[in-house]
Amino acid sequence: MYKVVIGLEVHCEVKTNSKNFSSAKNAYSEYPNEYVDTTDLGLPGILPVANREAFRKSLMMSLALHCKTPDIVMFDRKNYYYPDLPKGYQITQETKPVGKDGYVMINVDGVDKKVLINNIHLEEDTASLDHFGDYSLIDYNRAGVPLLETVTEPCMYSVKEALAFLETLKGIFLYTDVSEARVDRGQIRCDVNVSLMDENSTELGTKVEMKNINSFNNVKLAIETEIERQTEILNNGGKVLQETRRFSEEDLKTYPMRSKVDAIDYKYYIEPNIPPIKIEDSWIEEIKKDIPMLPFERVEKYMNVYGLSRYDSDIIVKDKKVSDYFEETISLGTNPKSSANWLTSIILGYLNKNELSIDDLYLTPQMLHELIKMIDDGEISSKQSKEVFIKCIEEKINPKDVVKSLGITQITDDKTIRDIVVRVLDSHPDLIEDHRKGKNTFDFFVGQVMKETRGKANPSITASIIKDEIDKR
Numbered sequence: 001m002y003k004v005v006i007g008l009e010v011h012c013e014v015k016t017n018s019k020n021f022s023s024a025k026n027a028y029s030e031y032p033n034e035y036v037d038t039t040d041l042g043l044p045g046i047l048p049v050a051n052r053e054a055f056r057k058s059l060m061m062s063l064a065l066h067c068k069t070p071d072i073v074m075f076d077r078k079n080y081y082y083p084d085l086p087k088g089y090q091i092t093q094e095t096k097p098v099g100k101d102g103y104v105m106i107n108v109d110g111v112d113k114k115v116l117i118n119n120i121h122l123e124e125d126t127a128s129l130d131h132f133g134d135y136s137l138i139d140y141n142r143a144g145v146p147l148l149e150t151v152t153e154p155c156m157y158s159v160k161e162a163l164a165f166l167e168t169l170k171g172i173f174l175y176t177d178v179s180e181a182r183v184d185r186g187q188i189r190c191d192v193n194v195s196l197m198d199e200n201s202t203e204l205g206t207k208v209e210m211k212n213i214n215s216f217n218n219v220k221l222a223i224e225t226e227i228e229r230q231t232e233i234l235n236n237g238g239k240v241l242q243e244t245r246r247f248s249e250e251d252l253k254t255y256p257m258r259s260k261v262d263a264i265d266y267k268y269y270i271e272p273n274i275p276p277i278k279i280e281d282s283w284i285e286e287i288k289k290d291i292p293m294l295p296f297e298r299v300e301k302y303m304n305v306y307g308l309s310r311y312d313s314d315i316i317v318k319d320k321k322v323s324d325y326f327e328e329t330i331s332l333g334t335n336p337k338s339s340a341n342w343l344t345s346i347i348l349g350y351l352n353k354n355e356l357s358i359d360d361l362y363l364t365p366q367m368l369h370e371l372i373k374m375i376d377d378g379e380i381s382s383k384q385s386k387e388v389f390i391k392c393i394e395e396k397i398n399p400k401d402v403v404k405s406l407g408i409t410q411i412t413d414d415k416t417i418r419d420i421v422v423r424v425l426d427s428h429p430d431l432i433e434d435h436r437k438g439k440n441t442f443d444f445f446v447g448q449v450m451k452e453t454r455g456k457a458n459p460s461i462t463a464s465i466i467k468d469e470i471d472k473r
């Protein structure tokens with residue numbers, strides 16, 4: 001048997017106003033070549049200028065991944081030629097990246113695991129190529145967009161772990177607002193390295209790299225495909241070649257691109273046009289304060305402090321806005337479990353069905369707090385609360401006013417219910433006798449009270465008063 005070893009290099013576009021080294025806009029456009037300037041085109045005489053916001057966000061991500069941040073950060077030139085790279089080099093960080101030796105906590109099937117981060121570095125994205133029949137077109141909108149590359153150690157041992165890592169990393173990008181990490185816009189892409197090793201061996205096998213995989217599902221397929229191919233080679237007594245392969249989603253196969261001997265020599269050297277950047281400790285402290293509590297820690301808190309299930313906690317933290325909404329509701333003193341139930345079943349159910357986001361919801365945490373309080377106080381039944389919820393959000397009326405306008409407040413007052421119960425019992429002495437003989441007339445009494453109160457009497461209070469009054473007689 002072989003053990004699979006996976007290492008990932010994840011590229012994610014950083015959300016900024018302008019590009020990494022030019023003032024061209026960093027934005028998505030349907031029109032090619034809308035946001036391009038001379039620096040992005042690599043015209044003669046250009047001078048790159050480092051983008052403070054891209055840099056701040058990179059440091060934030062580095063800190064969120066528990067990396068060591070250097071005192072001085074430098075940029076390097078990585079030289080190679082390809083039509084999507086007009087300068088003939090990419091500005092990246094080889095010698096002094098924004099982060100080294102970090103880790104990310106992931107959870108797979110209830111078990112926590114630390115995924116080690118080798119480094120995280122800031123570079124620039126390339127242009128994109130569109131291929132048509134016998135020609136290709138270049139779109140420079142993406143050229144020079146700040147790109148953060150997170151490189152893991154070869155420390156993931158299953159497809160599940162690799163996917164959990166990617167989901168967790170994406171969550172951190174979203175929570176910190178470093179990137180929108182939209183897979184559909186190619187904002188997050190990854191190089192997947194896979195090798196197999198003998199189960200009893202301590203030595204890593206030879207890795208194969210698959211570049212630029214554009215969706216998490218394709219990461220899964222690419223790893224599975226490569227495991228199959230490498231297993232067959234090893235079972236036949238062969239050796240896996242160290243190479244870069246292309247994964248094709250059409251036929252679920254990988255094809256050789258280049259082997260180790262053809263590896264490009266990038267001739268790295270320090271980018272001479274950007275001075276080394278000194279990072280003040282005070283800046284690091286400031287950035288640390290801006291990092292919100294991250295999904296992994298929130299799930300731990302929800303389970304250990306609020307007693308939620310992992311399942312519910314995972315659903316809540318999937319979207320930071322939902323998680324923030326939950327925390328705000330709890331901060332008002334609402335029971336965490338009731339809040340979680342409302343959020344995961346009723347509220348998210350409604351939002352999903354109507355393709356809405358929690359921002360669109362009229363019901364604020366304060367209103368949810370009041371709604372749950374009305375149920376807990378027995379003012380409305382849980383069945384009625386759902387009616388109130390729908391009327392509240394669809395007609396934009398606060399839950400208390402909905403309850404007033406529908407006149408559905410429950411009667412919970414002991415004296416009011418008791419007076420009615422006494423009247424009902426007084427007029428049916430025969431049925432009380434029947435009850436004593438073991439005939440079920442109890443439901444009849446409840447029904448009479450409901451009739452008189454037009455269903456508003458709280459059912460459990462009513463039942464206990466009827467029992468009490470019969471016992472007294």
Ligand code: ADP
Nearest residue numbers: 005006007008152153154193194195204205207
């Ligand atoms: P290279 O020198 O070829 O760039 P690195 O050692 O820098 O390789 O690693 C690049 C990526 O490949 C990292 O994400 C790392 O985790 C992964 N990797 C390295 N060795 C292996 C291996 N034996 N199996 C799987 N992944 C590996």
Ligand code: MG
Nearest residue numbers: 009092123149
């Ligand atoms: Mg790179």
